[in-house]
Amino acid sequence: MAYRSLLRVPGAGFFPLGFLARLPYATSTLATLILVRAASSSYAFAGLAAAAQGIATAVGGPVLGALSDRHGHRSVGVAAAVANIVALTGLIAASHADRVSMLAAAALVGLTQPPVGPLVRVHWSRLLHARDRHALMPTALSYEATADETSFVVGPAIVGLLTPIGPAAPTMGAIALLALATLPFALSLSRRDGTRPTTPKATRTPLPRRPLAAMFLAMAAMGAVFGAVQTGVTAYADGSGRPGTAGLLYAVFGIGSALAGAACAWLPARFAPRHRYATFAATLLLGGLILVAGDGLHAVPAAVAVAGITVAPYMISLYTLTEQLAPPDRATVTMTIVCGAGPLGTAAGQAVAGSLADGHGSAGAFFVAPIAATAALLLALGLLWADRGRGVWLVAGSGANAGELEVHKQSAST
Numbered sequence: 001m002a003y004r005s006l007l008r009v010p011g012a013g014f015f016p017l018g019f020l021a022r023l024p025y026a027t028s029t030l031a032t033l034i035l036v037r038a039a040s041s042s043y044a045f046a047g048l049a050a051a052a053q054g055i056a057t058a059v060g061g062p063v064l065g066a067l068s069d070r071h072g073h074r075s076v077g078v079a080a081a082v083a084n085i086v087a088l089t090g091l092i093a094a095s096h097a098d099r100v101s102m103l104a105a106a107a108l109v110g111l112t113q114p115p116v117g118p119l120v121r122v123h124w125s126r127l128l129h130a131r132d133r134h135a136l137m138p139t140a141l142s143y144e145a146t147a148d149e150t151s152f153v154v155g156p157a158i159v160g161l162l163t164p165i166g167p168a169a170p171t172m173g174a175i176a177l178l179a180l181a182t183l184p185f186a187l188s189l190s191r192r193d194g195t196r197p198t199t200p201k202a203t204r205t206p207l208p209r210r211p212l213a214a215m216f217l218a219m220a221a222m223g224a225v226f227g228a229v230q231t232g233v234t235a236y237a238d239g240s241g242r243p244g245t246a247g248l249l250y251a252v253f254g255i256g257s258a259l260a261g262a263a264c265a266w267l268p269a270r271f272a273p274r275h276r277y278a279t280f281a282a283t284l285l286l287g288g289l290i291l292v293a294g295d296g297l298h299a300v301p302a303a304v305a306v307a308g309i310t311v312a313p314y315m316i317s318l319y320t321l322t323e324q325l326a327p328p329d330r331a332t333v334t335m336t337i338v339c340g341a342g343p344l345g346t347a348a349g350q351a352v353a354g355s356l357a358d359g360h361g362s363a364g365a366f367f368v369a370p371i372a373a374t375a376a377l378l379l380a381l382g383l384l385w386a387d388r389g390r391g392v393w394l395v396a397g398s399g400a401n402a403g404e405l406e407v408h409k410q411s412a413s414t
């Protein structure tokens with residue numbers, strides 16, 4: 001019933017277009033790896049280019065988010081899609097030039113990456129609030145998490161299908177998706193999906209720095225788990241003599257997460273967002289421990305499938321709290337800052353897990369997952385204790401955009 005009610009809000013056509021619009025993000029990093037590897041004959045340099053693209057995405061996302069809050073989602077979304085098409089075209093051209101050109105082009109691709117996920121989550125919040133349907137926000141966030149996870153199953157599959165055509169084919173596929181899906185999706189957004197100040201000097205609501213920093217670190221921990229799993233399944237596949245199965249294993253991880261995300265729509269309303277956050281941080285740690293145990297028992301595929309179930313509920317709780325703490329006139333930049341922590345955490349997780357995998361194989365790589373999840377759990381418990389014991393930063397309501405969120409200032413004594 002919850003998803004049926006959600007379908008009636010934006011219209012059924014919104015969903016397939018919104019899903020296809022996020023596929024360029026799910027394909028471009030892997031496409032860059034393949035293209036740069038073929039052009040440079042170096043895995044190390046290809047990894048460096050992909051890392052530069054990921055870091056640039058994390059940096060460019062908040063900038064595009066701030067511009068979206070000021071000038072509207074449609075204008076910035078369209079401009080970013082066009083700029084990303086140009087940047088990807090430039091990357092293909094740079095693949096015939098020197099390494100400096102390829103590195104700069106990869107970074108430019110990241111800087112111009114359209115932040116479809118944050119844009120659509122803020123769009124949901126404002127759309128549901130405008131129609132007095134804010135109770136459907138958890139359902140919308142559950143759907144978005146499911147769509148994200150599914151895109152990271154479909155995206156790599158598209159890259160795999162296009163790669164035999166030529167090393168530039170996946171990048172050209174990303175360009176086609178941008179032109180045929182991301183650009184039309186941006187055009188479908190309202191001009192008012194951003195809060196434009198009445199005058200150039202209008203005062204902007206300050207960002208909630210402490211809770212925003214907490215959500216940033218929480219998402220970075222989630223990214224580190226992703227990086228550990230990606231590296232772990234790659235090491236496992238190589239060690240088992242079937243390197244081609246790495247993508248399939250990671251797809252299983254994504255499928256489990258997508259199914260769990262869809263199920264989150266039916267969580268009871270009395271299960272408060274801050275309690276969900278702490279609970280799902282604990283299950284994320286359990287998932288990391290299952291990965292380590294599964295490797296020891298030579299049951300990695302089953303462990304990956306079970307561990308994937310713990311991912312989306314944790315991410316949905318982060319998005320829910322972020323949506324609640326975001327000032328209405330700076331919702332998009334708030335969401336893009338938190339989302340930007342994901343690729344940074346993934347890069348860090350891949351670096352640490354890769355180093356451990358060199359000496360200890362997949363077991364060393366997987367061990368990074370429970371370490372990162374432990375940090376996530378300690379952060380969640382610390383914030384829950386602070387909120388309950390002193391009421392210092394967040395009282396969970398039903399959404400900042402509905403005007404029902406209360407942010408408390410610390411007293412002078414604290």
